[in-house]
Amino acid sequence: MSGKGLAERVRACVEARREPAVDLLRSLVRVPSVTEDEGAVQRLVEREMVRRGLDVDRWEATEEELAPHADEVGEGLLPKGRPNLLGTRRGTGSGRSLLLNAHVDTVEVGDRDAWSVEPFGGDLVGDALYGRGSCDMKGGLATFLIALDVLDDLGVRLRGDVKLAATVGEEDGGHGALSTVLRGHRADAVVISEPTRLALVPAQGGSLVFRLSVPGLAAHAAARDSGVSAFERFLPLYDALLDLEEERNASLSHPLYAGVENKVPINVGRVRAGNWASTVPESLVAEVRAGLLPGESVGEFKRLLEGRLRAVSEEDDWLAENPPELVYFGGQFSPAEVRSDAPILSALAGAHRAATGRSPAVEGVPYGSDMRHFVRTGGMDCVMYGAGDVRLAHAPDEHVSIAELLAAVATYAHLITDWCGAEGL
Ligand SMILES: [Zn+2]
Known part of the structure; x- marks a missing residue:
């Protein structure tokens, strides 16, 4: 099928997933998961992975494995009761693999009186879904899950493996992502759906x-x-x-x-x-x-x-x-970046163009993220791309645009098919 025909089919399938996307994100926001208290939301995420036929690895990091990395993730972490998840959709075997990462923890609500909506309500007002974590980054996690649904709707069979990692503790050093790498999970590239306003981010401060x-x-x-x-x-x-x-x-x-x-x-x-x-x-x-x-x-x-x-x-x-x-x-x-000729950069830029008709902005971000664990400890190329404005994260009335989230879903649908290779299109 021609690129144009595929883009139209992806767009139609994504649009048809608008309501399920809103419902999924709302259900994620409604389970509070402030850093150190991620157990409940991970039970929900695991169900969503299983529903999509992913083969789920569920584990807790240990204090022993993290101890030598105290400089990178901080000391005195208590990983007990805070499971990480990695769900794999196995490909037919001949394509490149892709690891998609989202953290499930959020910062505190802060001053409740500064919110005009219930922080864990998931209210939809116009195009914006509100709540703590909606933007940073349950929206990113929902993006991945809905992108897999869209691939199913399209009847795509992937050649390479797609691995979806839902990790804990990002806001306090990212021990969940580090543990993912220490556990041996690898792929040919990693993408994190942190809120970047659909900019392609190959460097983090x-x-x-x-x-x-x-x-x-x-x-x-x-x-x-x-x-x-x-x-x-x-x-x-x-x-x-x-x-x-x-x-x-x-x-x-x-x-x-x-x-x-x-x-x-x-x-x-x-x-x-x-x-x-x-x-x-x-x-x-x-x-x-x-x-x-x-x-x-x-x-x-x-x-x-x-x-x-x-x-x-x-x-x-x-x-x-x-x-x-x-x-x-x-x-x-530590700061981290990928080299400017990393294949995942051109693949993601191409996927964004296929989804939106425009080239993405390419920029570095001044904050730290889990990217560094995948790049520095895992030795993998890793970039960030996602819906939402980081200026709304960590703030009262945090929200994310559903239109932007669906644009990100379309980009990821294109990226996964292009990167991993697909049959059935
Ligand atoms: Zn984040």
Whole structure:
């Protein structure tokens, strides 16, 4: 069948799947799965995989296997009761294999009053389906499942294997994706359906989080000059972090990040100081997240950061004697990218063109994702492509456009048939 004829058939089959797609995504949103509490949603996902005839591998990561990777996924993870799933649709044997990955965990709801809808309701308002995880990234998981349905509707028999991985813990370091790789699951390429607004993303930034503890000396507020305010001593350290961010933005460049205003943000996300108004604060603890560009090494950035903070401390009488303490915690997300001639890039671009009639935007993203585990530990080409706007993720009133989600379904239907090879078309 001609490419045009196929594109029309795919479009018609995808359109006919609109209602089931909405129902599926709604059912996923209605089962809360905030990171560390993914058991219930995985029971639902496993049923959906089995319904589609996938051969399901279900396992929990172990603390032992993750321990040597604490730098990449963080320490103190408790993987018990948090199963990962990998469902395989076996091909007839002569095509390339494809691993499709989606994480099932979401961030917290946050301030409920800031939501105009029920966060786990899955309300459909116009073209948008609302709820925590709708965009990041249960929409991506639904995209994969519906794409498999569309292939069934088309009567496609695949040559290569398609593997659908639904993994846990992405928001806190991605131990589920890492465990997928450690378990030996491999394919000729990996695609993650994170929300990219249908842009093709061959590079992800890295990030690391650290806790900065600044000591002070308590004193009664009425005699505040006899104490040392940890808050005031933090201010030059804070300035140094902002200066470092500005310098790095000016000196670092990467072609895929040309359009990103702040490529390497340093965010002071949480600050706690003092006990109450009438005491000079004797300690301050700041939690900070710093971004890295592809090509950068986490180790080198750590040395740069530590050097800057040390230089500020040495210029301050109090901090020179009582240096702040820096502790890394949580996931240390190395940046990752695939080479520009990776076959999956042209295959995905071609699939997007077949589905939408346009070439996709190609861009890097400034945040970390599971991509790095597949690229760095798994040694596989991995890119991201999916419906939804990441700016709506992690926010109140998170939502995803169903029209965009269906466009992603069409792209994946084309990608799978083209990449794995198909009979019956
Ligand atoms: Zn995500």
